[in-house]
Amino acid sequence: MSILKYIISQTQLPETGVKNTLKLLEDDCTIPFISRYRKELTGNLDEVQIADIVKYKEAFETLEKRKLTILKALEEQDVLTPELQKKIESTTDLITLEDIYLPYKKSRKTKAEKARQFGLEPLAKIIMSQNANDVESIAFKYVKNDVASVEDALEGARHIISEWINERTDIRNNIRYQLDRYATITTKVVKTKAEDEKAQKFRDYFDWTEALSRIPSHRLLAILRAEKEGFIRVKIAIDDDAVLAKMENRIIRSRNACADEITTAIKDAYKRLLLPALTNEALQKAKDKADESAIQVFAKNLKQLLLGSPLGEKRVLAIDPGFRTGCKIVCLDAQGDLKYNETIYPHPPKNDATGAIKKISTMVEAYKIEAIAIGNGTASRETETLIRRIHFKTDIQVFVVSEAGASIYSASKIARDEFPNYDVTVRGSVSIGRRLQDPLAELVKIDAKSIGVGQYQHDVDQSKLKGSLDLVVENCVNAVGVNVNTASTSLLSYVSGIGPKLAENIVNYRTAHGAFATRTAIKKVPRLGDKAFEQGAGFLRIKDAKNPLDDSAVHPERYDLIKRMAKDAGKSISELIGNSTILQKINLNSYCSDTIGLPTLQDIIKELEKPGLDIRQQAKVFTFNQDIKTIADVTEGQLLPGIVNNITNFGCFVDIGIKESGLIHISNLADAFVSDVSEHVSLHQQIIVKVLEVDVARKRIQLKLHK
Incomplete structure (x- = not known):
């Protein structure tokens, strides 16, 4: 199966869209760029659909790589036949592929392999033929050297038969079916840990049974964490007797002495080989499903958090509240630069509320503060109450801001590089203030899984989690757009086509040469070539640029088209921008070509109506019930x-x-x-x-x- 057919079978997306998307990905185009600026090629696929194409592309490549490894191993063993090769090459999933390879795996010395070395494979074949009646007499012929008795010979033969049964794909798939439909997950507390204080949060699972197919993601992850920490034991079970009966019906054709030996081998294969491996596989499958669900929740939450309402470019006084160590205060200008820091002690044990109020009032007036951000940690409510007692000369908005991950940022290399002369407490306060100004710009500096807006994020597959969250951050950053003249290295690194190194180069160039006056000036940045410019330019903004299109989501490749639209309308580009009356009268069909169609043209008109419009809502003041303290x-x-x-x-x-x-x-x-x-x-x-x-x-x- 080709990669194209494989992805279509998994996603049900149109062939042309998948085919063109694959080509764009091969040309090093990013998901945000493809979804925003190549709609005609993809058939208007969104970033989620394109991400699915990327996911299944990687899955197909992993499968093909494994096929090559297996084919090479089989060639080296000199067991690769044309039929076996065809079977392997036509396989479309890893589980089936591994089942095919199972009989040829070079594993540790098994009981079956030991029996073969004793010359017992012919006896196993005789038994499996099910034609012999006097099995013991036949087995007696194999009693020699390391085979001490008839029972030893029969036992060795049964081990070989057990291995054959274990390697049968039909048997394995039938047990998988039983596990998929009927398996239960059962937990029992480890008696010696039942009274452990740490175990109490898992006490709901000290004695629990549930269908594995229906267990919710959060419950399975909680159970597996409890097992990992040694508080409970977990068992996956199905109706063993029913499964064994089905296996016997598939394998046994006669009712003679051979059947008795095979029945014993079936039970051994099931309990020793099949059940442990396939229950582990079923549990891992359930875990993967739970991981996917948990990661989706985390990703959805993270997107909402990153696209949280910004206050905008306002002068902010930010407070990291505390009792004994005091409240750390910073004053930030409208661009988030630190202007002043101070510590006040309004709460126990010092209780200097009067001095604190005086200092805050002075700072608000001196730095023309427009809003106050209070971290929502320890002493947050008490600090908010204090602030609301102050009679400011101007209208000051007061916000309570989430501190989640602020401590991670304050101790990070990014924070040390930004504020080398300040300690972690000052850096944490700065982060709180900047989160109010622009949550997205500040939160991208923190490892996403440290923000704490998911469930059991430390228990899921960390590689998949990182990939999913990085994609969310990238999509959010590019959906909002980035001011190239003020953005941090962290924020710029998520812009389509940029990455950490080019982001660093952009900031260094900006520091050395001043603000970029035009989008094309970005090309002067070392190592930022045509491809990076193509991928990133549409998401980078130049505020107050000579060309107003430089502060919009219109890609530079479409500037000439807009010049033509303006000329046809008898207007300048500046007169066209924001003029809905004229824009809505433009006949878009007359501007369609082989490279641009209605989806892109409609995006352009929408952007020209409100260029550079922030898709996020503005932050609103919120007040808790002041009577609720604990x-x-x-x-x-x-x-x-x-x-x-x-x-x-x-x-x-x-x-x-x-x-x-x-x-x-x-x-x-x-x-x-x-x-x-x-x-x-x-x-x-x-x-x-x-x-x-x-x-x-x-x-x-x-x-x-x-x-």
Whole structure:
């Protein structure tokens, strides 16, 4: 099967779109570039569909590589026949491929291999023929040298038969079918660990049984973590008697002495070889499915977080609150540059609220602060209360900002390079302030899985997780666009076609030569060639550029086309931009050609109507219930304002302004059945919740979404 047919069979996407996308990928085009600027070639495939093509392209290449390895091994063993080669080459999945290769694998010295060395394979063949009646007499002929008795001879023959049964693809596939349909996962607590304090969070799984095919992602990952930490034992089971009966029906054709030996060999093959291998395979398959589900949740949450509402270019005072160590304060200008830092001690043990208020008021006035960002960690509510007591001379907006991952950033090389003369506490405060100004620009500096907006992110396949999250970050950065004259190296590195090294070169060139005046000036950056410019130019913005198109998502390759549109309309490009009346009258069909069609032309018109428009909504002030300070203040029946701070498959967690987040279980999101939590809430959404239950001892709060 060709790569084209393989991908079409897996994705059901149109052949022309897949074929052209593969060619673009071979030409080193990126997913954002292809989905945005090559719509005619792909048939208007979006970034998710193109990512699927990339995924199955990689899967096909992995499969083909494994085929070559196996064919080479079989050639070296001199067992490769034309029929076997054809069978291998036509295989479309790795499991089937490994089943075909199984009989030829050079493994450790097995019981069957040892029996062959004792010369017992002919006896095994006689038994499998099922024609002999006096098996013991035949076996007696093989009693010699290392074979001490008739029973030893028969046992060795059975080991060989067990291996043959293990290698039968039909038998393996039938057991796989049974596992897929009927397997259960059962857990039992390790008695010596039952009272362990760390084990208590897994106590729901001390004695648990569930169908493996229906277990939710979060539950399986929790069970596997509990097993890994040694608190429980996990078993995958099916109806052994039913499976053995099916195996006997497939293999045994007579009811003589041979059948008795084969029956014993079947049981041995099943319990010693087939069941352990195939239950492990089934559990891994379930784990892969759980990983995929968890990664999808994480990716969806991360996208919502990265595309969170920015305040924009405003002067911000940011506070990393604390008790004993004080509140670390920084003043940032509209571009996020650090202008001043200070530490105040308004809370216990020093309780210098008066001095803190005076210092904050002075800083707000001195640096013309327009907004205040307060981290949502320890002492956040107390600090917010303090800030709201201050009577500022101007209208100051106050925001509570998520600190998730701020400590990771503050200790990172990126932070040390940005602020070599400041300690981690100052860097953390800067990160909080910048997150308010532009969440995307700041969060790209942090390893995505450290942001903490997923479920069991440390338990899933880390390579797949990284690939998925990197793709999300790349798509978000390019969807928003990047100001090339202010963007950090971290942000620029995610721009289509740029990468870390070119991003560093761009920043170094900008530092040495000043701001870029035009998009074409970016070509002067060392090692930034035509291909990188083609891939990245449309996503890079030049603010206040001489050519207004340089601050838009219109690709430079289409500038001449827009000049022609403006000329045909009797207007300049500047007069055309933002003029919906004229733009809507343009006959797009007259500008279609072999290289540009209606999808791209419609994108261009949409962009010209509102060039450089940020797809994100602007940040809004949110206020928690000021009477709720701790979990002890929360009571059943209360209606409280909250912010969704994490989404999982089983529900969402809500920050109601205290240390403990409440949970809205999926069943409490709506009166009707809910299949997807994200259809009802989004990350950082401001909502009203009703308190259903408060468990102070376990620090758990059950909530319901209030419509």
